[in-house]
Amino acid sequence: MAVLAVICIVGGFLALLNPFGATVFAVTLAGWVFLIQGVIQVIHAFRVRDWSGFIWSLGIGVLSLLVGVVLVADPLAGAIPLTLLVAVLFLATGVAKTMFALALRPASGWVWVLASGLVSVVLGVMILAGLPATATTILGLLLGIELVSNGVLFLFVALGLRRIGS
Structure with missing residues (x-):
């Protein structure tokens, strides 16, 4: 777990140091995922040709392949x-968390759910306002941020597991 923590933290800081490169990597990775999923979906479609959903299954597979090719070819x-x-x-998710917070309102801690929802909404608006310029980073x-956050979490879990084991 500690090794995974270090890998995540180092990878996260590398991504933060070069957000453009990390964006290209993330989009290319997504492209490969779409390609692999598309191949699997097309193979599956032809294995169940007699199924009433054959055309839909094949269509989704072909669409996934096309999306994958586009993302890999031009991230x-x-x-x-x-x-x-x-x-x-x-x-x-911000709107959903905000609505959930308001439904929780008498319970303690509902303000934190509301804050999380509002942060998500603000981030969504900021990203939309910056498009297309922000898309490259x-x-x-x-x-x-996600990798560093997960790395810190994994580090605390590893330290906690070490304490439990001793």
């Missing part, structure tokens, strides 16, 4: 739609 072009998707996800910055 910078793919950065804009992926950044837009991230912004929309921030907005959607925002995914890399978010990846770096």
Whole structure:
């Protein structure tokens, strides 16, 4: 666990030092995931040709293949739609967390849920406001922050496990 923590922290700081490179990496990785998923989906579609959902399964597979090819061939072009998707996800989760917080209002701690929701909404708006200029770096910055955050978490878990074991 400690090794994973160090890998995440180092990778996160590298991403923060070069958010453009990290964005290209993240988009290319997403492209490969779409390609692999597309191949698996197309193979699956032809294995169940008699199924009523064959056309849908094949269509989703072909679409995934096309998205994968575009993202791998030109990661910078793919950065804009992926950044837009991230912004929309921030907005959607922010609104959901805000509504959840208001439903929790009499309970203790509801303010923290509200704060988290508002932060997500603000981040979504900031990302949308910066498009398309921010598309070349925002995914890399978010990846770096996520890796450092996970690395710190894994470090604390590793230290906690070490204490439990002794």
